[in-house]
Amino acid sequence: MLWQFALGALLIAASVAAHVVFIGAAIHFFSRTGAWFRSPPAAIKTPAGLAAAALWMMAAHGVAIWFWAIAFMAIGGLEDLDTAVYFAAVCFTTLGFGDIIPDESWRHLTGLCAANGLLAFGVSTAFLVELLQNIWREERDAV
Numbered sequence: 001m002l003w004q005f006a007l008g009a010l011l012i013a014a015s016v017a018a019h020v021v022f023i024g025a026a027i028h029f030f031s032r033t034g035a036w037f038r039s040p041p042a043a044i045k046t047p048a049g050l051a052a053a054a055l056w057m058m059a060a061h062g063v064a065i066w067f068w069a070i071a072f073m074a075i076g077g078l079e080d081l082d083t084a085v086y087f088a089a090v091c092f093t094t095l096g097f098g099d100i101i102p103d104e105s106w107r108h109l110t111g112l113c114a115a116n117g118l119l120a121f122g123v124s125t126a127f128l129v130e131l132l133q134n135i136w137r138e139e140r141d142a143v
Contacts, residue, residue, distance in 0.1 A: 001108060008112030011071055015064035015116050022060035023127050026053055030131065038135065046135055053131055057124040064120055065089050068113050077102035077109070092117035 030037070030049070037049040068088035069081065078084040078100070087100045091113035102110065 004106060004108040005112070007071060007075070008109050008116075011067055011109075012112065012116045012119075014067050015120060018063045018067070019060050019120055019123055022056060022063075023123070026056055026127070026131075034135075050128070050132060050135075053128060057128065060124065061092070061117075061120055064116065065092050068092060068109075068116070072102060072106070072109070075103075075106055075109075077106040088113060092120070094118060 030053070033049075037045045039045070065085065065088045068091065069084040072078045072084045072088060073081060078087055083100060087102065089095075090097050090100070091110050094114045094117055096114070101107070
């Protein structure tokens with residue numbers, strides 16, 4: 001059981017690190033291009049920028065899901081890559097269908113994967129809300 005928590009902690013740390021890199025890249029991108037997104041026609045550019053940021057954060061979630069899938073494969077908890085990716089996505093999003101169950105000796109990892117997903121989606125949501133608030137604040141201050 002301790003190995004599961006150690007592996008889970010490592011995977012959560014890798015996921016958080018990936019999220020930090022993705023958010024840092026998004027901050028860098030929007031700090032350099034934010035004025036362009038708010039310039040006319042801002043009614044088109046601003047939503048496009050927000051959509052791009054949301055898709056970028058979904059890519060960060062995809063990376064974390066792949067970390068978990070590879071781990072489930074490496075420990076022998078699941079038989080093939082397709083099943084491992086599906087299972088990791090179901091756990092990470094806390095959907096939890098229950099149609100696939102890993103080897104019983106590794107079941108504690110599933111809860112850690114779900115906790116990781118909850119944290120990651122919360123951080124992504126906070127980032128997107130902050131981005132939107134900054135855009136609104138700058139648009140309001142420009143008037």
